[in-house]
Amino acid sequence: MSNGGYKTRQREAILDYLIDHKDSHVTVNSISDHLEKDGVRVGVTTIYRHLDKLLEQGLVRKYTVDGTTSACFQYASSDVSCHEHYHLKCEKCGKLIHLHCDHASEMCRHIFDEHGFMIDLYRTVFYGICKQCKERKDNEEE
Amino acid sequence: MSNGGYKTRQREAILDYLIDHKDSHVTVNSISDHLEKDGVRVGVTTIYRHLDKLLEQGLVRKYTVDGTTSACFQYASSDVSCHEHYHLKCEKCGKLIHLHCDHASEMCRHIFDEHGFMIDLYRTVFYGICKQCKERKDNEEE
DNA sequence: TTGCGTGCAAAGGTTTTGCATGGCA
DNA sequence: TGCCATGCAAAACCTTTGCACGCAA
Numbered sequence: 360m361s362n363g364g365y366k367t368r369q370r371e372a373i374l375d376y377l378i379d380h381k382d383s384h385v386t387v388n389s390i391s392d393h394l395e396k397d398g399v400r401v402g403v404t405t406i407y408r409h410l411d412k413l414l415e416q417g418l419v420r421k422y423t424v425d426g427t428t429s430a431c432f433q434y435a436s437s438d439v440s441c442h443e444h445y446h447l448k449c450e451k452c453g454k455l456i457h458l459h460c461d462h463a464s465e466m467c468r469h470i471f472d473e474h475g476f477m478i479d480l481y482r483t484v485f486y487g488i489c490k491q492c493k494e495r496k497d498n499e500e501e
Numbered sequence: 502m503s504n505g506g507y508k509t510r511q512r513e514a515i516l517d518y519l520i521d522h523k524d525s526h527v528t529v530n531s532i533s534d535h536l537e538k539d540g541v542r543v544g545v546t547t548i549y550r551h552l553d554k555l556l557e558q559g560l561v562r563k564y565t566v567d568g569t570t571s572a573c574f575q576y577a578s579s580d581v582s583c584h585e586h587y588h589l590k591c592e593k594c595g596k597l598i599h600l601h602c603d604h605a606s607e608m609c610r611h612i613f614d615e616h617g618f619m620i621d622l623y624r625t626v627f628y629g630i631c632k633q634c635k636e637r638k639d640n641e642e643e
Numbered sequence: 644t645t646g647c648g649t650g651c652a653a654a655g656g657t658t659t660t661g662c663a664t665g666g667c668a
Numbered sequence: 669t670g671c672c673a674t675g676c677a678a679a680a681c682c683t684t685t686g687c688a689c690g691c692a693a
Binding site: 644645646647648649650651652653654655656657658659660661662663664665666667668 | 669670671672673674675676677678679680681682683684685686687688689690691692693
């Protein structure tokens, strides 16, 4: 395996689950629950340990979403280009949007040149409300 | 008192501490520890309860910094302009920088107009390395 | 005096650690 | 066979809640 680890039933199941849900975030509990429903029992200890490793390898992203007490994780392909675009996290639906936009590198340059701060776009997440959720909300309020 | 609460020794101590450290974040533990050193014992329960109230009133900001397990708080004068500037968090020294910059509102407008995503700048924190830490790091590497 | 404020103890939840066992290579 | 992986139990934390007592107004 590319990371030196063994290929085990548990590792496979966790990775599969993460990839299946790459469009939203998951928690240790949601992983544990869903795997159990699928007939694959995996101890939470194991899940924590795998997520830690994946985090180090940059294969998952870790957040804390407002109002939740446990950490959220989301699969992130180790794509180098993730350093060159925005990550928008919708606080309503949990979707993570990779927004390719020239504005990104320009903004980073501006902040570095003018203010001396070097932004790490890979680690930075913009919180807000996505288009769909905004429209839904606007409709409800009518 | 403007918020209807009583004026107590504990409340004063917590607020003073928050205001003294308005340039960086604090945790419930750091508050408790520092107050104790100053000879003011305040139970953590009380600290949590006051922070909750201050949060509701918008007088403190709450977030979780990557790698920490406990919540971080920072005094925020009920300044509306906190919605109009960047928050830069240095991953080395932990400093939170409030960067007033015209770029901020411009960028938000761009992302909303062009991509439909409404950023909540108040909640968004840019991670990266601040000027001082970057210089220190560059020097060490020589 | 009244009712909020305080702090202890206990509960609830998440995450980590120690250790014996299991299983990949 | 040699290690790493796993999972249980326990520990370590962080945060919240219940309750009796303290104290501001």
